[in-house]
Amino acid sequence: MKLLVTGGAGYIGSVVGSQLVAAGHEVVVVDSLLTGHEEAVPDSARFVHAGIDEAADVVDSSFDAVLHFAARSLVGQSVAEPELYWWNNVVGTLRLLDAMRAADVRRLVFSSTAATYGRPEVSPITEDTPAVPINPYGQSKLAVDHALAGEAVAHGLAAVSLRYFNVGGALGRHGERHDPETHLIPNVLMVPAGRRAAVDVFGTDYPTPDGTAVRDYLHVEDLGRAHLLALDWTGTGAASGEHRVYNLGSGTGYSVREVVEAVRRVTGHPVPTTDRERRAGDPPVLVASADRIAADLGWRPEHGLEQIVEDAWTFMQR
Numbered sequence: 068m069k070l071l072v073t074g075g076a077g078y079i080g081s082v083v084g085s086q087l088v089a090a091g092h093e094v095v096v097v098d099s100l101l102t103g104h105e106e107a108v109p110d111s112a113r114f115v116h117a118g119i120d121e122a123a124d125v126v127d128s129s130f131d132a133v134l135h136f137a138a139r140s141l142v143g144q145s146v147a148e149p150e151l152y153w154w155n156n157v158v159g160t161l162r163l164l165d166a167m168r169a170a171d172v173r174r175l176v177f178s179s180t181a182a183t184y185g186r187p188e189v190s191p192i193t194e195d196t197p198a199v200p201i202n203p204y205g206q207s208k209l210a211v212d213h214a215l216a217g218e219a220v221a222h223g224l225a226a227v228s229l230r231y232f233n234v235g236g237a238l239g240r241h242g243e244r245h246d247p248e249t250h251l252i253p254n255v256l257m258v259p260a261g262r263r264a265a266v267d268v269f270g271t272d273y274p275t276p277d278g279t280a281v282r283d284y285l286h287v288e289d290l291g292r293a294h295l296l297a298l299d300w301t302g303t304g305a306a307s308g309e310h311r312v313y314n315l316g317s318g319t320g321y322s323v324r325e326v327v328e329a330v331r332r333v334t335g336h337p338v339p340t341t342d343r344e345r346r347a348g349d350p351p352v353l354v355a356s357a358d359r360i361a362a363d364l365g366w367r368p369e370h371g372l373e374q375i376v377e378d379a380w381t382f383m384q385r
């Protein structure tokens with residue numbers, strides 16, 4: 068297929084883009100390089116340096132489907148400057164949908180997020196758990212989920228919103244390289260890499276077994292396989308006019324301290340920690356139930372935390 072991959076110069080888009088190329092698809096990457104890197108664009112993919120708001124210049128009827136990763140995704144920034152999130156993530160996506168409709172491209176896989184659920188009372192979180200986001204980042208992603216539901220019914224779009232929990236790991240030369248880096252695993256790995264003396268632990272008084280926040284970590288390679296399955300589903304006759312939401316997580320939660328311990332084991336280095344106040348907006352526990360995508364599309368994660376940390380470490384050492 069000929070596929071448009073928005074955000075394909077970023078972390079997850081470059082990994083999944085390379086998996087799509089490996090699966091034999093023709094990939095065109097559209098990325099504004101807001102947070103991405105041109106050298107991360109998958110080999111043999113065509114690169115268009117443009118924003119998704121300019122999608123009308125790129126999308127034509129030769130495309131079979133779009134995988135939409137491009138977004139701003141820093142929670143703290145979204146609280147301080149919410150307008151950036153509404154313009155980029157919501158208005159930008161509406162422009163992309165306009166361009167797809169005009170070109171009659173009717174298949175879409177979208178990067179949604181666990182942040183759409185806010186601070187849920189239940190664990191694990193299913194797709195039926197009420198989505199009550201607590202920051203503009205999560206709100207912007209939920210707004211797009213709703214836009215896709217309407218677009219599917221009104222205009223025959225086949226769309227899947229994949230709600231990622233915490234993504235980690237790397238695939239070959241594609242991995243996580245953000246500046247500033249806010250994610251836990253790369254930040255912990257910076258200690259054995261000699262790039263920082265200690266890692267901050269944000270919040271030690273959560274109602275969890277060791278007092279630190281619990282998250283569901285998923286290997287980016289497993290995440291990518293889910294995209295290929297979702298893409299296949301959008302091509303089935305029944306999918307036209309339907310929008311589905313699937314959680315993507317492992318179903319297992321690890322605390323911040325357990326992640327630090329995994330980094331110590333994998334790297335063989337001591338990792339000093341500094342206890343800090345809770346980070347604003349962080350829920351105590353986010354663990355996914357991914358039973359729905361397992362039942363519908365046969366997806367199951369194959370890598371655990373150890374492999375995630377190992378692959379992220381190998382990537383960081385490159």
Ligand SMILES: NC(=O)c1ccc[n+]([C@@H]2O[C@H](COP(=O)([O-])OP(=O)(O)OC[C@H]3O[C@@H](n4cnc5c(N)ncnc54)[C@H](O)[C@@H]3O)[C@@H](O)[C@H]2O)c1
Pocket residue numbers: 073074075076077078079080097098099100101102103104117118119120135136137138139140155159178179180181230231232233234235245
């Ligand atoms: N990393 C995670 O754990 C996680 C969890 C849940 C959801 N997500 C979602 O997955 C997607 C990818 O995340 P990531 O971690 O790879 O982030 P990233 O910042 O590495 O990649 C995003 C890419 O999109 C590009 N981009 C941003 N706005 C754009 C625009 N208007 N037009 C064109 N390109 C634009 C950036 O330059 C970057 O290359 C995002 O939609 C994010 O919200 C990520």
Ligand SMILES: O=c1ccn([C@@H]2O[C@H](COP(=O)(O)OP(=O)(O)O[C@H]3O[C@H](CO)[C@@H](O)[C@H](O)[C@H]3O)[C@@H](O)[C@H]2O)c(=O)[nH]1
Pocket residue numbers: 140180181182183231232233234249250251252254255266267268269270280281282323346349353
């Ligand atoms: O240096 C650090 C970095 C993070 N944390 C903590 O580690 C946990 C995980 O943080 P992080 O890796 O930043 O991920 P989240 O804040 O859980 O957010 C990620 O996972 C969400 C889904 O669960 C997605 O919606 C977001 O886009 C994605 O950034 C949180 O409790 C943080 O407070 C630390 O203690 N020290």
